[in-house]
Amino acid sequence: MKPSVFLLTATLVLASVAQAHAQTPAQAPDAVLGKRMWIQCRACHAAKPGEPPKAGPSLHGIFGAKAGTKTSFAYSPALKASGIVWTDRTMDDFIASPAKAVKGNRMGYAGMPNARNRAALIAFMKAETQ
Template sequence: MRRFLLAATLVTAAALAGCGKQQAQSTGSEETAAEPAAAPAAEEGLTDAQKQTLLASLPAPYNTGDVANGKKAFLVCKSCHTLVEGGANMTGPNLHGVFGRKAGTEGGFAYSEELKASGLVWDAATIDKWVANPKAMVAGTKMSFVGVKNEKDRVDLVAYLKTETSAAPE
């Protein structure tokens, strides 16, 4: 039992240490990581068919990603990021609408000057590379996450993010 508790404590500490604590919100709001904003009441989730359309819109290999595994891979990200429209910026920015967005432009979040000047636009391949090693992509980023080393987990994570952070396809 002690070993289990020790292991659980170490896993939790590692997940929380994955995100930098340096990030500050520029909005002056008093939202905290412990109290992320909920999705607007009027918002209804995407249907399975809409999620499949979004997944199919990704280039290979992301269009065949395992969304369920991507959701599991996102657990380490969840301590710093929210996904829902109108969700809180936490240690990291809210990721809703991230695909197609220029890096460092999500309102109400204090990005590093290096990320704002990077010229990156978030697409599947860029997110994959970023999640593998953020500091290798943009020296000076405030994101202290060490990265997801497993390629399949990154592909699946990108697939999950696409289906969870995108508006319903038209």
């Protein structure tokens, strides 16, 4: 290969690599993380209408909803009486430590201590539960 051809080829390769990076959305790594975190929840929670019932209530349309109000699920008195409305903030508190956030609730999940994991999960859930 002539040096000028080599240089041209190298420049084109570098340019296409740079472009590929520029096109990757900034959110991509956290979207992957959020999806990975959701694996812990989807064992017990459906997210889409028509999904078969699982051990926990379906989380379809959960953001903006009042806690413990799906008619298709028999909630604990504790969750029903919690008065929680599900927002990023309340979801974050609950996932961090369900037992602390709502004493006496029946969700069999110990909690997700890592704040970055929770933020990624909540972003993923917002799309997944629509």
